[in-house]
Amino acid sequence: MTHPIHDQVRAALEACGATAPEGTDLHARTPITGEQLMGLRATTAEELEGVLVSAEQAFTAWRDTPAPVRGALVKRWGELLAEHKDDLAVLVTAEAGKIPSEAAGEVQEMIDICELAVGLSRQLFGRTMPSERPGHRMMETWHPLGVVGVITAFNFPVAPYAWNTAVALVCGNSIVWKPSEATLLCALATDALLARAARDVGAPEGLHHVLVADRTLGEKLVDDTRVALVSATGSTRMGAEVGPRVAARFGRSLLELGGNNAAIVAPSADLDLALRGVAFAAVGTAGQRCTTMRRLIIHEDVAEEFVERLVQAYGTLTIGDPSTGESLVGPLVHEGAHTAYAEALEAARAQGGELLCGGERVLADEFPDAYYVQPAIVRMPEQTEIVRTETFAPILYVMTYRELDEAIALHNDVPQGLSSAIFTTDVREAERFVSDAGSDCGIANVNIGTSGAEIGGAFGGEKHTGGGRESGSDAWRAYMRRATNTVNYSDELPLAQGVEFL
Numbered sequence: 001m002t003h004p005i006h007d008q009v010r011a012a013l014e015a016c017g018a019t020a021p022e023g024t025d026l027h028a029r030t031p032i033t034g035e036q037l038m039g040l041r042a043t044t045a046e047e048l049e050g051v052l053v054s055a056e057q058a059f060t061a062w063r064d065t066p067a068p069v070r071g072a073l074v075k076r077w078g079e080l081l082a083e084h085k086d087d088l089a090v091l092v093t094a095e096a097g098k099i100p101s102e103a104a105g106e107v108q109e110m111i112d113i114c115e116l117a118v119g120l121s122r123q124l125f126g127r128t129m130p131s132e133r134p135g136h137r138m139m140e141t142w143h144p145l146g147v148v149g150v151i152t153a154f155n156f157p158v159a160p161y162a163w164n165t166a167v168a169l170v171c172g173n174s175i176v177w178k179p180s181e182a183t184l185l186c187a188l189a190t191d192a193l194l195a196r197a198a199r200d201v202g203a204p205e206g207l208h209h210v211l212v213a214d215r216t217l218g219e220k221l222v223d224d225t226r227v228a229l230v231s232a233t234g235s236t237r238m239g240a241e242v243g244p245r246v247a248a249r250f251g252r253s254l255l256e257l258g259g260n261n262a263a264i265v266a267p268s269a270d271l272d273l274a275l276r277g278v279a280f281a282a283v284g285t286a287g288q289r290c291t292t293m294r295r296l297i298i299h300e301d302v303a304e305e306f307v308e309r310l311v312q313a314y315g316t317l318t319i320g321d322p323s324t325g326e327s328l329v330g331p332l333v334h335e336g337a338h339t340a341y342a343e344a345l346e347a348a349r350a351q352g353g354e355l356l357c358g359g360e361r362v363l364a365d366e367f368p369d370a371y372y373v374q375p376a377i378v379r380m381p382e383q384t385e386i387v388r389t390e391t392f393a394p395i396l397y398v399m400t401y402r403e404l405d406e407a408i409a410l411h412n413d414v415p416q417g418l419s420s421a422i423f424t425t426d427v428r429e430a431e432r433f434v435s436d437a438g439s440d441c442g443i444a445n446v447n448i449g450t451s452g453a454e455i456g457g458a459f460g461g462e463k464h465t466g467g468g469r470e471s472g473s474d475a476w477r478a479y480m481r482r483a484t485n486t487v488n489y490s491d492e493l494p495l496a497q498g499v500e501f502l
């Protein structure tokens with residue numbers, strides 16, 4: 001019997017108005033069963049050339065369109081995303097293996113960012129500053145960049161694209177999207193809805209394109225001087241290639257890469273609340289969020305009780321087919337992810353770790369080509385090499401501490417710097433954690449987990465996380481260039497700094 005997801009996928013694509021280019025170059029696949037969903041024809045290098053020409057042309061028309069009018073496109077896109085929330089969520093479940101509530105949550109992030117971007121379209125503020133010269137005015141103005149290349153990962157197949165695209169569009173740019181090969185159907189449906197929005201509001205042709213492609217075409221996109229900004233979400237390894245390549249041609253890049261996110265649990269913490277916060281962050285999306293909690297740094301006095309309760313909570317997790325709506329933990333994306341999970345657990349054991357629960361592949365009889373695993377908790381004697389490494393799977397390493405400064409030092413002593421949290425009811429500890437001397441991450445939370453950020457804040461992190469910021473706050477500035485303008489409205493020509501000449 002074929003799995004119902006096949007029919008659901010076809011229906012969702014149709015509802016979104018997407019026509020998948022059928023072929024044999026690439027394959028859409030579902031991690032739910034490991035089966036192929038459909039064969040796809042890849043975008044060719046010649047087609048990429050056409051895409052870039054079209055995106056450049058669209059840009060010149062779009063930059064002449066007033067920003068609030070550009071906002072109308074994003075407003076319409078947001079309406080269509082809301083209308084097709086369930087369809088897109090089905091595709092996210094099918095290709096990324098998310099449980100329905102998390103898949104719907106991801107689409108909700110798209111809708112939310114559209115709302116934020118529409119508001120932004122009237123708020124792309126520049127500042128004015130006093131000139132030192134009489135009869136002069138100084139100001140800064142913000143201008144669109146051009147073609148923006150967006151590279152996204154399998155684990156959030158649609159939300160980071162929307163963070164980039166909704167904002168980049170109101171800022172006046174055109175978009176070329178290179179989605180993960182694992183989530184091409186999500187990309188085609190998302191793009192089809194944007195195409196419909198563009199038709200509905202009469203936006204220029206060619207503002208947005210999606211590449212059905214593997215990394216070879218992605219590299220061409222990264223290297224092309226016509227692409228003013230490359231915004232890439234994915235592994236640190238990918239970012240380490242993309243960043244220098246874009247920099248070598250003096251392009252701009254915005255990198256949102258791996259995390260190795262931790263929570264400190266202090267003795268004063270509300271342990272019931274912390275338990276739920278840790279469990280969702282460590283296990284949600286089967287440990288495949290860049291914000292997944294991978295390290296727990298817990299005070300000696302509460303460690304035993306808390307870890308015991310956490311192990312019990314892990315015992316109640318339902319693992320299995322996410323499409324039924326009955327499991328909390330879906331599959332890993334593919335066999336390679338399972339190998340990484342198993343190897344990391346092996347390394348942890350070799351480095352002195354003690355497996356407290358989980359660690360096994362399950363449901364292999366029912367789904368021989370899919371990779372469901374039990375989320376694992378491993379007690380570590382110290383922060384060894386494997387703990388300092390991001391493994392994209394549900395493994396939580398537990399370490400204990402005595403003094404807060406020691407916990408913060410341990411917390412920061414990893415290469416990555418995306419998200420972080422402290423659970424405490426002591427205001428001094430909480431403030432210290434979010435101070436200059438506290439967490440070194442782009443996201444530092446108090447009494448909530450490391451994952452599930454809202455779109456209103458800037459999203460991204462430091463060190464090997466890449467330094468980029470997407471989504472809310474003033475992240476829009478990354479999609480524009482700044483010009484400083486000095487206007488002389490006098491009939492004199494005084495030079496700055498009192499310089500005399502002629």
Ligand code: UN1
Nearest residue numbers: 156289290291451452453
């Ligand atoms: C990612 O995993 O790449 O904060 C993005 C979160 C989500 C986004 C995660 N809002 O967990």
